[in-house]
Amino acid sequence: MRLLIMGPPGAGKGTQSAIIGEHYRIPAISTGNIFRLAITNRTPLGERIKRIISEGGYVPDSLTLKVVVSRLNEPDAADGWLLDGFPRTARQVNALDAELAKDGAALDAVVSITADEEAIIHRMLKRAEIEGRPDDNEETIRNRMEVYHEQTDPLLDIYRERGMLVEVDGMGTVDEVSARVLAALAERLGR
Ligand code: AMP
Numbered sequence: 001m002r003l004l005i006m007g008p009p010g011a012g013k014g015t016q017s018a019i020i021g022e023h024y025r026i027p028a029i030s031t032g033n034i035f036r037l038a039i040t041n042r043t044p045l046g047e048r049i050k051r052i053i054s055e056g057g058y059v060p061d062s063l064t065l066k067v068v069v070s071r072l073n074e075p076d077a078a079d080g081w082l083l084d085g086f087p088r089t090a091r092q093v094n095a096l097d098a099e100l101a102k103d104g105a106a107l108d109a110v111v112s113i114t115a116d117e118e119a120i121i122h123r124m125l126k127r128a129e130i131e132g133r134p135d136d137n138e139e140t141i142r143n144r145m146e147v148y149h150e151q152t153d154p155l156l157d158i159y160r161e162r163g164m165l166v167e168v169d170g171m172g173t174v175d176e177v178s179a180r181v182l183a184a185l186a187e188r189l190g191r
Contacts, residue, residue: 001026001080001189002105004087006156007113009144010124011170012177016113017084019178020185027076030084034067035059036133053135056143058151061091068092069099088152109188110159111181113170117145 001024005013014030021028035053038046045067049059058064068086071077087093100106121141128136135144159165166184170177 001082002100002107003080003082003185004107004110004159005082005084005113006110006152006159007170008115008117008120008148008153009141010120010127011113011115012174013084013113015174016111016170016178016181017082019174020111020181021082023182024080024082026080026082028082028084029068029071029077029086031059031064031068031086031088032084034071054140056135056140056147058088058147061089061095064088064092065095068096072099087155088148090151090155090158093155093158107164109166109185110156110164111185112156112159112165112167113177113181114167115170119171121145 003020003024003026005017005020007013014032017028017030035046035049039050039053040046045063049063052059064086068083072081083096087096124136124141125138127133128141135141156165166188168177168180168184172180
């Protein structure tokens with residue numbers, strides 16, 4: 001099973017990914033988490049990207065693609081995965097297509113979590129107080145939203161045209177949303 005989860009920052013992709021990953025027994029792979037870990041561990045990658053992330057911009061495609069390709073080649077990802085936060089640019093979509101083609105593999109579905117923007121900005125600001133992420137002040141959050149609109153939101157059309165998009169309303173409690181996600185995926189995938 002190969003899935004993507006997409007949606008604006010703060011829509012709850014990370015939380016839903018963990019639930020979907022557990023349900024289908026596939027690793028939920030978050031580029032954002034990989035990058036945050038690199039920053040925490042002060043690896044060379046972390047040092048290169050910490051400023052970009054703290055400002056809410058996108059890590060360059062070349063770096064992002066290296067990270068993703070190497071993660072997808074780990075043994076636990078051999079039979080499937082759920083990618084959370086990737087692809088985010090048109091170039092990443094093409095690179096993912098090429099990676100899949102190498103293995104003669106294909107995506108099964110793309111989950112799109114939709115949400116009211118002002119509500120999620122409010123939710124992110126609240127989460128920022130609790131979690132203290134490096135990219136969590138108001139200016140950064142607004143910038144992340146803008147970058148998302150410019151670069152990532154248009155990618156949904158690509159997957160919609162391919163007939164792969166499974167759109168789910170992301171407003172409500174975690175349980176409400178995950179019930180919707182799992183029901184929509186079960187209907188689409190037949191399992
Ligand atoms: P996330 O946890 O998915 O919201 O990602 C947090 C931050 O990591 C983003 O705001 C970007 O700066 C960076 N990031 C995560 N995934 C990608 C990606 N696929 N391409 C570029 N930057 C990314």
